[in-house]
Amino acid sequence: MLAGVFATVTPASAVVELDITQGNVQPLPIAIADFQSGDGFGKKISDVVSADLKRSGLFAPIDPAAFIQKGLGPDASPSFQDWTVINAQALVVGRVSPEADGRLRVEFRLWDTFAGQQLDGQQFYTNPDNWRRVGHIIADAIYERITGEKGYFDSRVVFVAESGDKANRVKRLAIMDQDGANVRYLTDGRDLVLTPRFSPNRQEITYMSFGNGEPRVYLLQLETGQREIVGNFPGMTFSPRFSPDGQRVIMSLQQNGNANIYAMDLRSRATTRLTSTNAIDTSPSYSPDGTRIVFESDRGGRQQLYTMGADGSNQQRISFGDGTYSTPVWSPRGDLIAFTKQTGGQFQIGVMRPDGSGERILTSGFHNEGPTWAPNGRVLMYFGDQKGAGGPKLHSIDLTGYNDQVVPTPGYASDPAWSPLLD
Secondary structure (H helix, E strand, O other): OEEEEEOOOOOOOOOOOOOOOOOOOOOEEEEEOOOEOOOOHHHHHHHHHHHHHHHOOOEEEOOHHHOOOOOOOOOOOOOHHHHHOOOOOEEEEEEEEEOOOOOEEEEEEEEEOOOOEEEEEEEEEEOHHHHHHHHHHHHHHHHHHHHOOOOOOOOEEEEEEEEOOHHHOEEEEEEEEOOOOOOEEOOOOOOEEEEEEEOOOOOEEEEEEEEOOEEEEEEEEOOOOOEEEEEOOOOEEEEEEEOOOOOEEEEEEEEOOEEEEEEEEOOOOOEEEOOOOOOEEEEEEEOOOOOEEEEEEOOOOOOEEEEEEOOOOOOEEOOOOOOEEEEEEEOOOOOOEEEEEEEOOEEEEEEEOOOOOOOEEEEEEOOEEEEEEOOOOOEEEEEEOOOOOOOOEEEEEEOOOOOOEEEOOOOEEEEEEEOOOOO
């Protein structure tokens, strides 16, 4: 449980800001001092803040060995010249203090060193077990204050954890913080699991599992571990995904060699068929306002992307490039659709506008697949299996196509799905 208090008003004349709408953004030099504390939590929290900001590719934390002013806390104004001389355009200081009830009080201040002004200041009360999450929340606050966009660090990723040799690969459902910490396994590996997806309420996921050879769509409560079957459908079931309001699950059901898209109301369990073709329609994803759906279909001879109304109306093709398109997913902003594209022997991760215009390829490789959006619509995660690597790894990449990096997991990993920001 976290309690936060906003402590300051941002000065109107503050000058530190970062325009992240451009292509190759020059990372902002930022000094992040070890937070004051007597129990080690201070340095651990400030290290999380530093790692989050650095991994975004938009910030360049300065080596603490270069710091001139030492031991600075949140109560005193910095000696700004000591920070500008090492080119620190922003400075973060903080303190962690134990409360009488066993909780921690965590304070931080964000300073514009060149303007000599405080940009932000907040304090939080939390159980000691939540120290990492406080670091993510502080990193989000700094990210938002300087870039003008919401952060994405206080979020989680559900994925398929893979272990064992290729011929006998065990696949378990797992969840972790977006930076790879706090991995927790949700299934035991006895049944094959595929396509996990978060509910908008953050506490529930839907996924497909092959139990006793039968493909079924499940709902899993993350906190209780309670699992229930969405429904028993004849034939194969693919790619379940929640509607933005969490009241429906949309999926692809295969019958007689064809696959069509259906939506199920989770309260009434009533199922509505949305497509009806002699083709493979699959991988549906709602727009964030719930009014439209993007999906893939081979109705034109090869896999391409299509959109339609949430009721199945006005189906139209939006992808027209060379190769095949798959795994589309709508951005939480609603402005872009991410996809996997296969062409010229390469698997690519790209984005396009909902009308199909503005297609851009962000990364290309031996086998890249399954993009998922960070909750701020700025970063994508996907899984890549590079030739000779032995198995897939998770990657994150900036929307501009820069800053592609591996997300650490205990073993091989695939099919990530990013949560909304946590409450």
